[in-house]
Amino acid sequence: MxxxxxxxxxxxxxxxxxxSTMLNCAAGLDRPTEGTVTIGGTNVAALGERDRTRLRRDRVGFVFQELNLLPALSVRENVALPLLLAEEHGRNRTRERDPLRCADRALALVGLEERAEARPAQLSGGQRQRVAVARALVTAPAVVLxxxxxxxxxxxxxxxxxxLLRRTVTAHGPAVLMVTHDPAAAAAADRTVFLAAGRITxxxxxxxxxxxxxELARW
Structure with missing residues (x-):
């Protein structure tokens, strides 16, 4: 696919x-039993653990239902976190890759630049989800899961x-792979695939x- x-x-x-297994394989967390997963021409399963971690950090963005925002950090710091962690693992800072500057640009994309200093608890549920999208985009990933x-x-x-996800795909070019149970959410995508027993049906x-x-009624 x-x-x-x-x-x-x-x-x-x-x-x-x-x-979930598909998402884990796409992120390099699980190894596929058949076939290969490639991101930007790189075979994910062929990488060692350290290189897989680096690829996830640099090329993959994540948005989860649970959000995983850190309550003690500001919105800006939550969004910048992937880049701050990359610096801890040896990535050099440049003006264009300054974590807080990148966080501000990502927050502008999701319309939350004015809430950069707020804490997650001060936001609505929709705003927190937009922060999670901004965090997924801050590294300019090839794919968002x-x-x-x-x-x-x-x-x-x-x-x-x-x-927001639709506009992100159109304007900024990452691929988005979304797992959902919601028919309305599925209808926002370019393509919807249906899985059963690990295979596309x-x-x-x-x-x-x-x-x-x-299609769901046929199951």
């Missing part, structure tokens, strides 16, 4: 269908976050929510 930059792929399937990014949000806020291009629901 090919996922070029600038494309948005949604993955749906029942519990145990292999969605999103695990149920709208699962804990109300429909209006979920639509805002999906629109169906694919829809630019689906509507009704088309996603019809």
């Amino acid at each position: 090919l996922l070029p930059r600038g494309r948005f792929l949604a993955v749906m399937g029942r519990s145990g269908s292999g969605k 999103a695990d149920e990014p709208t699962g804990a949000l109300d429909p209006v806020t979920a639509h805002e976050v999906l629109d 169906a694919t829809l291009e630019h689906p509507s929510p009704a088309e996603v629901l019809r």
Whole structure:
């Protein structure tokens, strides 16, 4: 399965269908039993642990339902954290890679530059999810992996976050691989694939929510 930059792929399937395993393989956390995972031409499974960690840090962004924002840090510091950790592992700082400058640019992309000094607890659920998206984008990754990014949000806020991911793909070019149970979320993608027992059983291009629901009804 090919996922070029600038494309948005949604993955749906029942519990145990292999969605989480797919994300873990894409991130280099698990090794695939068949086939290969490549990011920017690099075979992830062929790398040693240190190089896989570096690839995740530099080329992959993560957005999770749980968000994993650190409550003691400001919004700006939470977004800058991947770059700050990279510095601890030997990456040299440049003006263009200054973590706080990059965090401010990422926050501007998601419309939260004015909340940079706030703590996560001072934000709404939708704003916290936008912070998580900004953190995923701060390293200018090749791919963003999103695990149920709208699962804990109300429909209006979920639509805002999906629109943000859609605009991110269009304007800034990363690929997005999103696991979701929500037909409306799946319909925001360019393509939706359905998994069962670790295999793709169906694919829809630019689906509507009704088309996603019809496919789900076949399971």
